[in-house]
Amino acid sequence: MIESIILWLFAISAAPFFSAMILKVKAFFGGRKGPPLLINYYTLIKLFKKGSVYSTSTTIMFKLGPIISLGSAITVLMFLPIAGQQAIFSFNGDIIFILYTMGLSRFFTIAAAMDTASPFEGMGAAREAYFPIICEAATFMIFILFYRLTGELQLSAYFSGDNTIALWNLAGAPLLFIIFSFFIILLTENSRVPADDPATHLELTMIHEVMVLDHSGPDLGLIELGSFCKLFFYSTIISRLILPFDLGFPGLAFVLYLLGLALVYIAVGVIESIIARYRMDAVPQFVLTSFALAFFATIITLEFIR
């Protein structure tokens, strides 16, 4: 329990660091030196020092947005087994709660954006409401496969202790599909290239960034921290999936986990450097790929794995 809480605190505090790795990788590809690895902490400190300007159009919903989005991101992390350790909380069906809590945070993010009466934010909100629908279906498809394999409906049953290894032993080939599928979900849910471009300069083409245009100061800080945590959540799952080994040495598992995390973040950075974002109407097809992969993986298990 104590270890789980320490890991949870580690996750929240390390999330900004790992996100900076993406920037470093992108800078490397662009032949630049890039910002320091602690850049996100500097940004957060700067934001928390500032005051705020609120639009006259906004209401309480605008202020609730950042609170709920950070609150749900760190709640979700409590249910996640980090580095193969047990999660702080876990119960049968926690997956559904996790996915719907993320839905709650989406609702409030969109509501906060709609609160500003800005056409750009409305546009971003419409897109934000759309793509995650397919992501959710794909995520459920993945958990259907996991349920079929383990008979359990909680993250701990898949990602803590030897469970991930057991998954590999049961159905290694479908899991390869799942990793790709989950990576696509990670990119879409966290507004990365090629679904969205966090570094674009034109508001018309943004999804997530445009929704927080009007937030400033500590409010923006909360949102940023929330999105770092969200990316960290997905990356932790993939890290565990690609390096599920437990070497019998307590520290070593943690090192492996960090290695996996670094791999995921670097992969995100590489993808961001080498491909352009898709046109808006091509994004759904991209996201549907993840659903198709997960579906295919599940069908394979039907025939070959009893």
Add this chain to the structure above:
Amino acid sequence: MGQFFISILIILFGGFFSLILVRKAKFAKIITVFLLSIGCLSGLMDAVLNLIQPGIAGASFKYLNVFFLAFRMDGLSGFFLVVIFAVCLLATLYSFHYMEHSGNDVRTAVNYFFFSILIASMALVVTAANMITFMLFWEIMSLSSFFLVIYKHHKAESRKAGYLYFVFSHVGAMFIFVAFGIVYGYTGSFGFDAMGSLPETAKILVFIFSFVGFGSKAGVFPFHVWLPHAHPAAPSHISAVMSGVMIKIGIYGIIKMYVLLNFHTPIFGNIVIVAGVVSGILGVVYALGQHDLKRLLAYHSVENIGIILIGLGIGMIGVSSKNPLMAVLGFTGGLFHVLNHSIFKSLLFMGAGMVLHKTGTRSIDALGGLIKKMKITGITFIIGSLAICGLPPFNGFVGEFFIYIGGFKGIALENSVFAASIFAIVSLAVIGGLALACFTKVVGVVFQGEPRTKAAVDVDEKGPTMLISMSILAGACILIGIFPQMIIWMPIKAVSALGLGYNPIDFESILQMTANITLAATIFLITLLPVIAIRWFFYRGKIIRRSGTWGCGFTQPTVKMQYTGSSYASFILDFFRPVAPLDEDHPKITGRFPLKTYYKSQVNDIAELNMKRVVVNPVLFLFDKLRWIQQGDIHLYIGYILLAIILLLVFI
């Protein structure tokens, strides 16, 4: 059942008084609302007591010789009675101020009269113990609600809605008659209990006919066409009752038939799941495309009926595949969603009623920024929206949670069950996502941003009873969402009364699930505290300014530039174009300085489009050919009747 009948009598008296005291309108309304509330309250207490101490109470009245009336109250009817009386109580309360400036005392009195009959007939339908009683009150229920729909009968739109509803409810009733006719043909009795002895093919036929009949009342796709027309036409408290309660009587019928037929085949479960998925997804897609607030909510009823059916379907498959936990979870989830939907949907309709009352428009794109002037309405509406999207920690989540877990139980079973379960789970996820998109649209466009037209500028919220009803419902959404164990015993009692071969129910494991939901909701709420504290800490003593919204460099924004509901939804609707064809109308923009232009769009319901082509036109054609039968001569008609009787005597 004494108290039950007394409650019904009080309710009927209430309606009766509103008619005879029509000249003293104000006094009549106080008396009526008082009596209706007392009746509902007493009925509610009786129903709850009946659920707590499960027992089967019955009564029969043999005035009509063969066609005697019989009533019985068991767990299932007790559960539905709770829903009926609770929502009607709050709707009555709400109506007190809603009907204040209706401008026409006679119409108000008639409205209350039929409202009381509707409440009474719904309560009597769910307690009916034979086919005669059931059909009698079923028809009274349909007719009384028909009169409520044509409340604004001077408007062509209302008359059309009423007509459509009339046709649908009677074609639906015909299907139920056919089903009951088949049963009578085999058993020779009007009782419900003999249904179990039918041969299997007859059972399938009876189930399909009654599913169509009850489905048309419940609003199952493609029999839902009347619903988006009828619900907006009625006054808002009636919409709340119709959408929150009356369509659930159709669900009651489906469950009742399933139990009575006592035939545990996977066919039934699969039919129900497929119907549920189609209604669920298409309902929410059409809802997304609506511009009329109440029509949008009506389509959401189609969606939620879909979710309920998915739950029931999972339950039925659980029964047929002999998996007791899956069966219990599916039925419990479905019934729990019946209760939850009645709470948040009536809340949303009441909110929409308040908006309509104060702004005079139902058009979503004409509104905006209402939450600033209508705080209670706005906040309760947002709570209702969160609940209908199935988000924690609100009540919608709990029912869906049970349905999900039930569905996942099916994943571990053989391939046919596995396929149905995948279908159900993925559809539920998609429905949830679409509902979220739809309600962020409603909340964002109606309550947030800036007013788009003058109608939304000078508004207020008055009418204490309206605000009280909405606040109670919103409170219930949160309370049930955090502490589902307070209510969970009700659907459980109803499910155990079904007696589908899984008793005794593993109550412990279900309580464990509700405890988990409470735990999760508490964790979430507690987690918010430090976040709020951090926010407070960093804002201490800082300068906080207010200014216009950042227009990305554009300095002269107008309210017209806001994203509208239509544009918000268009992106998603594009994806569903094959099932939701979009009609657009706008002139081409020409020249350097284009003049005023307009844009109209309408999402077409394929059921409605095809109904005309597939059903209405052939029927009209056929009857056109038979026109010569009708000569207008009364003697000829008497001759027809005689001929028909003789023919029947010969053949039967």
